[in-house]
């Protein structure tokens with residue numbers, strides 16, 4: 001059976017953007033994230049996280065560091081009754097010519113190998129234009145750009161909706 005998917009970028013969307021974050025003690029969830037995602041989860045969405053982590057390729061932290069933080073993060077979500085169905089990361093830098101770094105779609109492709117997702121009724125939430133472009137490249141037209149991460153020009157945004165933080169997305173995603 002096909003399920004709707006909610007694809008989330010991580011830094012600047014789930015947690016406060018800090019350059020090359022990998023330490024659990026520096027990870028801060030945005031206020032209201034759990035209630036917001038709980039509402040969306042109730043509508044039947046599976047939640048996925050897709051995150052560019054070039055800090056790995058740049059040697060600032062390791063895959064193990066990333067995975068340790070990810071396990072902790074998933075547990076925090078679980079403690080708040082939210083299931084994260086899959087996390088995909090791209091460890092490469094901008095010049096590595098990989099197929100996974102957003103705006104490329106490799107991470108979404110990997111998720112689609114394991115889950116049957118109705119992309120037409122799915123959503124992607126990101127803070128950067130590369131997130132929104134990734135959605136378009138993958139065939140996801142429902143997009144939200146949050147203002148809680150990197151600065152962007154609202155007039156230039158290609159996103160369908162713009163809002164302050166992830167707290168507000170449950171007011172946009174209602175079906």
Ligand SMILES: [Mg+2]
Pocket residue numbers: 009010011012013126127128149
């Ligand atoms: Mg981001």
